[in-house]
Amino acid sequence: MRIILILCSNLLGENSMIFMRTDNQNIKNKLSFTQLILVSSLALSLLSSSLFAEEVNVYSARKGYLLQPLVDGFQAQTNIKVNVISGKAKVLQKRIKQEGANTRADVLLTVDAGNLYKAKEDGLLKRISSPKLNNLIPKYLRDDDGYWFGLSIRSRVIMYNPKNVESSDLSTYKDLASKKWRNRICIRSSSNIYNQSLLASIISNLGEDYAEEWARSVKNNFSKDPKGNDRTQMTSVVMGECDVTIANTYYLGKWIASEKDNERKYAEKISVFFPNQKTSGAHINISGAAITKHSKNEVNAVKFLEYLASDKAQKLYAQANHEYPIRDNIPVSEIVQSWGYPFKKDTLNLDELGKNNSRAVMIFDRVGWK
Numbered sequence: 001m002r003i004i005l006i007l008c009s010n011l012l013g014e015n016s017m018i019f020m021r022t023d024n025q026n027i028k029n030k031l032s033f034t035q036l037i038l039v040s041s042l043a044l045s046l047l048s049s050s051l052f053a054e055e056v057n058v059y060s061a062r063k064g065y066l067l068q069p070l071v072d073g074f075q076a077q078t079n080i081k082v083n084v085i086s087g088k089a090k091v092l093q094k095r096i097k098q099e100g101a102n103t104r105a106d107v108l109l110t111v112d113a114g115n116l117y118k119a120k121e122d123g124l125l126k127r128i129s130s131p132k133l134n135n136l137i138p139k140y141l142r143d144d145d146g147y148w149f150g151l152s153i154r155s156r157v158i159m160y161n162p163k164n165v166e167s168s169d170l171s172t173y174k175d176l177a178s179k180k181w182r183n184r185i186c187i188r189s190s191s192n193i194y195n196q197s198l199l200a201s202i203i204s205n206l207g208e209d210y211a212e213e214w215a216r217s218v219k220n221n222f223s224k225d226p227k228g229n230d231r232t233q234m235t236s237v238v239m240g241e242c243d244v245t246i247a248n249t250y251y252l253g254k255w256i257a258s259e260k261d262n263e264r265k266y267a268e269k270i271s272v273f274f275p276n277q278k279t280s281g282a283h284i285n286i287s288g289a290a291i292t293k294h295s296k297n298e299v300n301a302v303k304f305l306e307y308l309a310s311d312k313a314q315k316l317y318a319q320a321n322h323e324y325p326i327r328d329n330i331p332v333s334e335i336v337q338s339w340g341y342p343f344k345k346d347t348l349n350l351d352e353l354g355k356n357n358s359r360a361v362m363i364f365d366r367v368g369w370k
């Protein structure tokens, strides 16, 4: 029996269609009753997936595996189909810009408040007034004007090699500028938004002059030129090429939970330190979402964001990537808990990270932090 089911869906996955073709017109007669029932129920179940009453289109800089359980949960709860296009943060923002009024994107899901601030500045986003979102999301984790909303928290902390560093040697980001760390720090390049946002927070907390002094002194303490991402620096710490780095917490979470032996082994050789616990708190950033200016499904998009901010979704969302939920009442993953939770977070309004971004980039240039 040759029955070919061709499932055609366009790029966004919506408007799915099913074609059934038989090579032999008489094949129907040859099919048993049970086979017919089986074929019909398969066709029906495939068809039903395209029978959502409504839809929402998401451009996502977040990995598919993080999003899937949430997409499934939202679809089941609302009968609104979620179509996801994945890509790099910068590429997706550029795409929304180029597509202009014709964009199919309703929601932009991305990381770093700096990226969301830029999207707002570029006029890509729509102002949203949702009392529910304002209630669910602490004020410092969302845009003052309602253009973007934080949905998970990550902390940019100190990670160190416990063989060479005592935790009592560590205290603040400020301390990393001291001479005792000469030739002992490795950290990624300043072209990365995570470091730009960290410096932007230092500008807000301690002033631009101090931020420049800090960046210059930390740069003087580098054991090597910045190259590679956070995980590259963490590997250098494990290998003893440097003693401390600054990296996002979830990367260590991924190592600890990894299926790869070498990553799990590396994870045992590096420790987390939350800086500034007696001062302003550890620097945090978000992954977040916004609704596009030209969204055609705004009501559904708001519902999707409200779902992502709900207790149910928060639990899944933060745990899937070993991040932190946006409210302290939601449990964190066991791995995250093992580093100590709750910790003192810097509750600087994250809008500041975007506002200070260009000043941070100029400081990095001036001090020669590549």
Ligand code: FE
Binding pocket: 248
């Ligand atoms: Fe990252």
